Amino acid sequence: AQTVTQSQPEMSVQEAETVTLSCTYDTSESDYYLFWYKQPPSRQMILVIRQEAYKQQNATENRFSVNFQKAAKSFSLKISDSQLGDAAMYFCAYKRNDMRFGAGTRLTVKP
Amino acid sequence: NAGVTQTPKFRVLKTGQSMTLLCAQDMNHEYMYWYRQDPGMGLRLIHYSVGEGTTAKGEVPDGYNVSRLKKQNFLLGLESAAPSQTSVYFCASSSASGDEYNEQFFGPGTRLTVL
Structure with a gap:
C-alpha cells in the first residue's frame, strides 16, 4: 500500500522568509500524481500545487514551488516570501488510483 | 456555482443513533469521495463512487x-x-477525464461528535 510521510508535525517561519515542508512517499508505481493541499482554520481543503510524476520539471505556482525527486520518492514544498495568510495545515498527497494523504504539517507564520 | 456542499456542518449523536450526511456537487463530476479526518492522521478514504449507481x-x-x-x-x-x-468528514468530487481528472474539489467538512 502506498504511504505518505510528513516528518515535520510543526514548522515556523518569519514573515517574508522562505520555508520548506518535507514529504516522502512509498510506491512501486512509475505513473502517479502528487499534491500539496492547504487547510486553514476554516477547514476548507485548498489545492496549492500539483506534480505529475512523468514530468521532470518541478511545478511552480507563484510563491509556491516543489522539489520533486522521483528516485528518492521525495516531494517537498517551498514557500517563498511567506505571508501571514500562509499559516495553515499543509497536507501532502499521493494519487495513483485513490488519494493517500500524509498526517500534515502545521505552519505558523510569525510577523 | 457552489462547488461541493455538505449538510449538516455540525452534528452530535448518541451512541447507537443513525444519521446521513449529504454531499452535493454542481460541477457535473463523475467521481465522488467521502473521507474522514482525525487528529494526526490526515484524511482517509471511506468510500467512493465512479458514477451514478x-x-x-x-x-x-x-x-x-x-x-x-x-x-x-x-x-x-x-x-x-x-x-x-x-471525526471531521469531508466530501470531494473530481472529473473522470481531462486536466481536472486528478484534482479533487473538497466540501467544507462536517464535524460529527458521537457521545
Whole structure:
C-alpha cells in the first residue's frame, strides 16, 4: 500500500522568509500524481500545487514551488516570501488510483 | 456555482443513533469521495463512487454505508454510531477525464461528535 510521510508535525517561519515542508512517499508505481493541499482554520481543503510524476520539471505556482525527486520518492514544498495568510495545515498527497494523504504539517507564520 | 456542499456542518449523536450526511456537487463530476479526518492522521478514504449507481470501499469503510442515486449527490450513512466515528468528514468530487481528472474539489467538512 502506498504511504505518505510528513516528518515535520510543526514548522515556523518569519514573515517574508522562505520555508520548506518535507514529504516522502512509498510506491512501486512509475505513473502517479502528487499534491500539496492547504487547510486553514476554516477547514476548507485548498489545492496549492500539483506534480505529475512523468514530468521532470518541478511545478511552480507563484510563491509556491516543489522539489520533486522521483528516485528518492521525495516531494517537498517551498514557500517563498511567506505571508501571514500562509499559516495553515499543509497536507501532502499521493494519487495513483485513490488519494493517500500524509498526517500534515502545521505552519505558523510569525510577523 | 457552489462547488461541493455538505449538510449538516455540525452534528452530535448518541451512541447507537443513525444519521446521513449529504454531499452535493454542481460541477457535473463523475467521481465522488467521502473521507474522514482525525487528529494526526490526515484524511482517509471511506468510500467512493465512479458514477451514478456505483460505490466502492476505500481504506476505512467499516461502519459506514453510501449511496449515489443521483450524479450530483453522494450520501454517507452511519447505521449505529460509535464514539470511534467522532471525526471531521469531508466530501470531494473530481472529473473522470481531462486536466481536472486528478484534482479533487473538497466540501467544507462536517464535524460529527458521537457521545
